[in-house]
Amino acid sequence: ETGVTQTPRHLVMGMTNKKSLKCEQHLGHNAMYWYKQSAKKPLELMFVYNFKEQTENNSVPSRFSPECPNSSHLFLHLHTLQPEDSALYLCASSQEIGVQYFGPGTRLLVL
Amino acid sequence: AQSVTQLGSHVSVSEGALVLLRCNYSSSVPPYLFWYVQYPNQGLQLLLKYTSAATLVKGINGFEAEFKKSETSFHLTKPSAHMSDAAEYFCAVSDARGAQKLVFGQGTRLTINP
Numbered sequence: 001e002t003g004v005t006q007t008p009r010h011l012v013m014g015m016t017n018k019k020s021l022k023c024e025q026h027l028g029h030n031a032m033y034w035y036k037q038s039a040k041k042p043l044e045l046m047f048v049y050n051f052k053e054q055t056e057n058n059s060v061p062s063r064f065s066p067e068c069p070n071s072s073h074l075f076l077h078l079h080t081l082q083p084e085d086s087a088l089y090l091c092a093s094s095q096e097i098g099v100q101y102f103g104p105g106t107r108l109l110v111l
Numbered sequence: 112a113q114s115v116t117q118l119g120s121h122v123s124v125s126e127g128a129l130v131l132l133r134c135n136y137s138s139s140v141p142p143y144l145f146w147y148v149q150y151p152n153q154g155l156q157l158l159l160k161y162t163s164a165a166t167l168v169k170g171i172n173g174f175e176a177e178f179k180k181s182e183t184s185f186h187l188t189k190p191s192a193h194m195s196d197a198a199e200y201f202c203a204v205s206d207a208r209g210a211q212k213l214v215f216g217q218g219t220r221l222t223i224n225p
Binding site: 042048056104105 | 217
């Protein structure tokens with residue numbers, strides 16, 4: 001596979017569940033990102049990893065827990081989410097300032 | 112702090128007409144500016160970028176944008192709209208000093224009428 005892949009593409013979970021989103025990039029990039037995209041709101045940057053080190057946490061609630069085991073993989077662990085956390089979660093990778101390659105996203109619904 | 116403002120959350124044009132999507136930025140340092148496009152059920156894709164070279168930047172699919180420092184603008188244009196241009200368009204700004212963050216505008220949904 002090429003580019004940035006995300007699994008699962010769709011996820012429905014209850015507020016007491018624990019689930020994980022996975023992102024994989026096949027581009028050899030050093031930086032990876034998690035974004036949240038909600039209807040009628042700007043794209044929200046959640047986390048930035050650079051060479052596996054977290055360099056940005058944009059005041060994200062602790063019920064979202066990122067993990068970056070290597071430069072190619074990024075996870076977002078979810079637990080005790082709220083209905084307002086329902087959104088499209090996008091992963092991206094980058095090697096050049098401002099040029100980011102996005103995955104197709106995971107559409108999350110919290111019931 | 113850097114920010115971008117996209118004027119108009121929804122723009123509708125006829126097929127073959129000029130497309131103009133507006134973006135104004137705010138930055139305390141020389142900015143890098145970008146336009147991204149998002150088609151339904153997909154992630155964002157880079158259309159074009161300005162990184163302090165030529166002020167008129169050409170991108171993919173016939174789009175171009177002009178950096179105007181005096182107006183703090185980076186509007187996106189296409190001379191003739193095609194049905195396949197229907198999508199959401201995002202303007203973004205980055206810190207030219209090297210930060211890898213992008214700050215996105217709220218997006219403009221472009222609809223093409225046959």
